[in-house]
Amino acid sequence: xxxxxxxxxxxxxxxxxxxxxxxxxxxxxxxxxxxxxxxxxxxxxxxxxxxxxxxxxxxxxxxxxxxxxxxxxxxxxxxxxxxxxxxxxxxxxxxxxxxxxxxxxxxxxxxxxxxxxxxxxxxxxxxxxxxxxxxxxxxxxxxxxxxxxxxxxxxxxxxxxxxxxxxxxxxxxxxxxxxxxxxxxxxxxxxxxxxxxxxxxxxxxxxxxxxxxxxxxxxxxxxxxxxxxxxxxxxxxxxxxxxxxxxxxxxxxxxxxxxxxxxxxxxxxxxxxxxxxxxxxxxxxxxxxxxxxxxxxxxxxxxxxxxxxxxxxxxxxxxxxxxxxxxxxxxxxxxxxxxxxxxxxxxxxxxxxxxxxxxxxxxx
Amino acid sequence: xxxxxxxxxxxxxxxxxxxxxxxxxxxxxxxxxxxxxxxxxxxxxxxxxxxxxxxxxxxxxxxxxxxxxxxxxxxxxxxxxxxxxxxxxxxxxxxxxxxxxxxxxxxxxxxxxxxxxxxxxxxxxxxxxxxxxxxxxxxxxxxxxxxxxxxxxxxxxxxxxxxxxxxxxxxxxxxxxxxxxxxxxxxxxxxxxxxxxxxxxxxxxxxxxxxxxxxxxxxxxxxxxxxxxxxxxxxxxxxxxxxxxxxxxxxxxxxxxxxxxxxxxxxxxxxxxxxxx
Numbered sequence: 001x002x003x004x005x006x007x008x009x010x011x012x013x014x015x016x017x018x019x020x021x022x023x024x025x026x027x028x029x030x031x032x033x034x035x036x037x038x039x040x041x042x043x044x045x046x047x048x049x050x051x052x053x054x055x056x057x058x059x060x061x062x063x064x065x066x067x068x069x070x071x072x073x074x075x076x077x078x079x080x081x082x083x084x085x086x087x088x089x090x091x092x093x094x095x096x097x098x099x100x101x102x103x104x105x106x107x108x109x110x111x112x113x114x115x116x117x118x119x120x121x122x123x124x125x126x127x128x129x130x131x132x133x134x135x136x137x138x139x140x141x142x143x144x145x146x147x148x149x150x151x152x153x154x155x156x157x158x159x160x161x162x163x164x165x166x167x168x169x170x171x172x173x174x175x176x177x178x179x180x181x182x183x184x185x186x187x188x189x190x191x192x193x194x195x196x197x198x199x200x201x202x203x204x205x206x207x208x209x210x211x212x213x214x215x216x217x218x219x220x221x222x223x224x225x226x227x228x229x230x231x232x233x234x235x236x237x238x239x240x241x242x243x244x245x246x247x248x249x250x251x252x253x254x255x256x257x258x259x260x261x262x263x264x265x266x267x268x269x270x271x272x273x274x275x276x277x278x279x280x281x282x283x284x285x286x287x288x289x290x291x292x293x294x295x296x297x298x299x300x301x302x303x304x305x306x307x308x309x310x311x312x313x314x315x316x317x318x319x320x321x322x323x324x325x326x327x328x329x330x331x332x333x334x335x336x337x338x339x340x341x342x343x344x345x346x347x348x349x350x351x352x353x354x355x356x357x358x359x360x361x362x363x364x
Numbered sequence: 365x366x367x368x369x370x371x372x373x374x375x376x377x378x379x380x381x382x383x384x385x386x387x388x389x390x391x392x393x394x395x396x397x398x399x400x401x402x403x404x405x406x407x408x409x410x411x412x413x414x415x416x417x418x419x420x421x422x423x424x425x426x427x428x429x430x431x432x433x434x435x436x437x438x439x440x441x442x443x444x445x446x447x448x449x450x451x452x453x454x455x456x457x458x459x460x461x462x463x464x465x466x467x468x469x470x471x472x473x474x475x476x477x478x479x480x481x482x483x484x485x486x487x488x489x490x491x492x493x494x495x496x497x498x499x500x501x502x503x504x505x506x507x508x509x510x511x512x513x514x515x516x517x518x519x520x521x522x523x524x525x526x527x528x529x530x531x532x533x534x535x536x537x538x539x540x541x542x543x544x545x546x547x548x549x550x551x552x553x554x555x556x557x558x559x560x561x562x563x564x565x566x567x568x569x570x571x572x573x574x575x576x577x578x579x580x581x582x583x584x585x586x587x588x589x590x591x592x593x594x595x596x597x598x599x600x601x602x603x604x605x606x607x608x609x610x611x612x613x614x615x616x617x618x619x620x621x622x623x624x625x626x627x628x629x630x631x632x633x634x635x636x637x638x639x640x641x
Binding site: 056057058077078079080082083084085087088089091092093094095104105108109152153156 | 537539546549561
């Protein structure tokens with residue numbers, strides 16, 4: 001965070017924060033790599049924003065240490081950390097023009113007028129705000145204000161850019177456009193990005209790694225595909241997208257994985273089951289399951305009845321109920337859904353042994 | 365849709381007693397004053413001509429504008445500091461500031477003026493204390509002059525100057541201040557380059573209220589000025605009750621009202637009235 005133009009490497013060591021009796025953040029240890037795009041994901045009140053504020057220096061942690069490039073910055077005030085920050089609602093200076101807003105961090109650093117002029121001009125060009133230099137923030141659209149906020153936070157080449165739900169006020173198409181733009185800015189600047197959101201698809205689409213928070217605890221950190229395919233627990237599994245939960249009885253280790261009984265039928269699983277014995281939950285994403293007219297020997301399968309369908313255009317979302325009453329959602333090709341519904345009675349719900357993962361029964 | 369016809373009629377009905385009161389108690393009598401200014405003692409523009417040529421009237425006008433300007437600067441500056449503590453201080457500071465702002469409203473303007481006489485006069489608390497510690501040998505002239513008037517008026521007007529400032533500071537987005545600090549700006553720099561400019565409408569509103577009040581002050585300058593620092597309102601009083609020169613007094617009143625009206629119109633061209641409160 002101190003040398004401009006160079007991405008910072010941040011280490012959080014046992015960070016905790018209490019507001020009175022409320023525990024906002026608990027014993028958080030996390031390494032943020034140089035130039036990575038880390039997303040802090042979680043529901044509101046999960047501690048993700050508190051952690052971002054601690055990184056920025058606006059909130060002092062109750063315990064723990066924070067290091068930037070190996071230097072302890074736990075007690076360094078925000079103005080000396082100088083992380084670039086984009087706030088929810090942008091927090092632009094309403095009395096300053098676009099140009100003056102972007103020049104602010106350079107003026108504070110006492111750069112020469114010539115340098116300020118050239119860098120502000122370059123930044124305005126980069127975020128596509130040419131022609132709007134003299135306008136006040138109130139005269140700009142939401143997307144344009146967002147660009148000013150990004151330009152202002154990046155113009156002084158901070159080691160890390162912190163983003164607090166920057167897209168929450170934008171409509172969907174603008175959101176997609178800004179996401180792409182942010183990805184490009186990340187590649188161009190090479191700066192470390194730390195991004196807070198409660199939108200799981202945004203997190204999966206943008207980040208090099210995702211950190212998932214709930215109730216002030218960091219639950220899992222990993223690449224988007226890791227956390228999506230191998231969630232550490234039920235909360236992570238459900239938060240990252242729709243998922244089906246099937247009870248499995250008598251789980252025990254077997255060749256290349258585990259085996260057990262699901263709705264009285266033997267099922268094989270390729271996932272590890274060391275920690276799990278006896279009863280467990282098998283979690284499978286809707287896109288990993290399919291519908292078949294009858295059971296097949298090389299795939300897991302249980303009987304179910306289609307109860308409702310939702311047409312999604314490219315595919316159909318089919319809601320089914322198993323014989324023992326578990327509710328399952330499957331994403332299938334449109335014509336398969338039509339057939340399944342028209343039969344009115346039993347179909348086979350199948351999935352390959354490689355898909356899905358085991359979670360402790362009823363546990364978090 | 366808001367503001368339907370019946371809503372507006374209702375609002376107009378609720379406002380009517382106030383409007384009626386203002387017309388009967390203020391506008392109507394004032395028209396009488398306007399009439400005097402053109403008819404006493406003889407019909408014509410004689411009093412306005414006298415007003416432009418009379419040295420005494422002009423010096424009082426200039427003194428009034430000067431005192432009002434100084435009082436405005438002093439009051440708004442002091443009120444700004446108090447309001448920052450009131451709106452952004454710790455809980456204890458807030459309670460203390462609120463107390464300091466509200467208590468003056470409970471004490472009459474007359475009592476406060478005499479209070480300042482007791483403090484500032486030649487044998488008052490300040491002079492006797494300064495003499496007793498040997499800091500001065502002769503008493504300082506702190507009252508019955510312009511200084512005393514400015515002190516007394518500022519003291520009276522500071523609480524009024526607080527409210528427009530408080531509303532501007534309360535509506536300010538806290539994140540903008542955080543953003544400034546996060547971008548590397550010190551607290552001092554953030555205060556001067558972000559906080560103060562963002563409360564501009566409050567400063568204008570506060571200054572307008574203070575300045576307009578100052579122009580028409582009567583009791584405080586009459587007591588603390590001791591006849592040596594006469595302001596416009598006192599001059600009008602003297603012309604009507606003591607000279608008696610009703611025509612000139614009326615003409616000065618008309619000029620004062622027109623001047624205040626023009627000033628308000630000028631300010632409202634740049635700031636919306638609702639931004640001021």
